[in-house]
Amino acid sequence: MSDELLPSTDLWQALRRYTNARIALGRAGDSLPTAPQLAFQYDHARARDAVHLPFDAEGVAAATGAAGLPVLIVHSAAPDRPTYLKRPDLGRRLSDDSRAALSLHAPPEGGAYDAVLVIADGLSALAVHRHAAPLVIRVVGALQGLGWRLAPLVVVRQGRVAVADEIGSLLRARQAAILIGERPGLSVADSLGVYLTYDPRPGRTDAERNCISNIHAHGLSYAAATQTLIYLMSEARRLKVSGVALKDERAERDGPAALPG
Numbered sequence: 301m302s303d304e305l306l307p308s309t310d311l312w313q314a315l316r317r318y319t320n321a322r323i324a325l326g327r328a329g330d331s332l333p334t335a336p337q338l339a340f341q342y343d344h345a346r347a348r349d350a351v352h353l354p355f356d357a358e359g360v361a362a363a364t365g366a367a368g369l370p371v372l373i374v375h376s377a378a379p380d381r382p383t384y385l386k387r388p389d390l391g392r393r394l395s396d397d398s399r400a401a402l403s404l405h406a407p408p409e410g411g412a413y414d415a416v417l418v419i420a421d422g423l424s425a426l427a428v429h430r431h432a433a434p435l436v437i438r439v440v441g442a443l444q445g446l447g448w449r450l451a452p453l454v455v456v457r458q459g460r461v462a463v464a465d466e467i468g469s470l471l472r473a474r475q476a477a478i479l480i481g482e483r484p485g486l487s488v489a490d491s492l493g494v495y496l497t498y499d500p501r502p503g504r505t506d507a508e509r510n511c512i513s514n515i516h517a518h519g520l521s522y523a524a525a526t527q528t529l530i531y532l533m534s535e536a537r538r539l540k541v542s543g544v545a546l547k548d549e550r551a552e553r554d555g556p557a558a559l560p561g
Contacts, residue, residue, distance in 0.1 A: 320487035340486070347484035352381060355421035356429060357455050363433035364419065367440035370452040372405065374398035374467075376420075378458040391460035393502070394467070402470045405452055415443065415533060416451035416473035416500075420459030424481030427490040431515055431522070432479050435492070438526040439477075443533070461495045461509070468500025475536055476500035477529060482513060491516045494525065496532055498542035508543035510536075 312324035325336040332340075361371040375398050376391045378384035384391050394402065407413060417439065419432045436453065443450060451471045456463055461478055468476030475498050482491040492515040497504055510532050515525045531550065536542045 322486075343486040343489075346489045347486060350424040350426040350481070350484040350489040351385075353425045353429075354381075355425040355457055357421075357457050360419060360428060360432055361453075361455050364436045364453055364455075366433070367437045367453065368444075369417075369440060369450060370405075371455060372402065372452050373455045373457070374402055376456060376458045376460070376463055381458065384458040388460060391458055392462035392466075394456075394463060394470075399466070399470065402454070402467065406470060406472050411472065413451040413471060413473040414448040414537070415475040415477065416454060416464075416468050416471050418454045418456060418459075418464040418467055418476060418478040420456040420461075420463060420478055420480045422460065422480035422493075423483045424490060424492075426484075427481035427492040427516065428479070430490050431492040435479060435494075435515065435522050435525060438522055439529055442526060442530050446530075446534070461506075462502075462504065464495065465497060465500040465504045466502050468497065469502065474499065475533055475542070477533065488514075488516055488519065491519060494529055496529065496536065496542055498536040498540060498546075506543075510542050510546055 316324050322336070322340070326333045328334070331337070357373050361373055365371055375395045376384070377393050377395050378387060378390035417436060419428060419436065421428055440450065451473050454467050456467075459480070461480060464476040464478035475496065477494055477496045479492060479494050482493045484491070491513065494512040494515070496510045497508060512520070512525055512528050512532075514520050515522070528548065532542075532546060532548065536546055539546060
């Protein structure tokens, strides 16, 4: 290949401004230079630390108390972190004690909450520690401003996405939105995701949920995530669906300028 067909070093360096991907790292013999190799090891260690960081459920509950909702702390069927990582199925359902305790907070027979907000550590407690409270406070304020009746906020230790289905069913909530730490990557270890399910109950599939992901300091802002979630929850309420049957049609309806930046 001629030199004219090879990308220049300057071009690759310029592209680094637009991505966190590991490009234009250079070369030292058959390996990487010392600096990018050390950076890779650091980011890998940071991702591992995020997965194993102990979840401060009480601290999260205290921080989210500013939203004005009662806060309940429960536990999944996974008794500890090693079991949680080896048995994803146990993180998708509540422990027997938590199930019994949560059922005491259901509305009277025939009543229902419009929605329940759930927080779970997922695969990055770091993401939840940093981002859950600011987002929850915004979302609760917006929903209450629309007149929604909200269930107590539920904080789950060792929880996975589907645990919100059981929580929503027990509390007789028409929708469940779970804020959860996403799987850490080598560029972001503290990314928060939100999963929304209409008519939550055990057995719901991922195709029946909507996801808002990449919420962190260098990703989706709290304001944009709140706006998207409120839009989806309002549409789910109107159409009585979620997941693949529920689309974010704001771009088609209002044009790109109407979407948060």
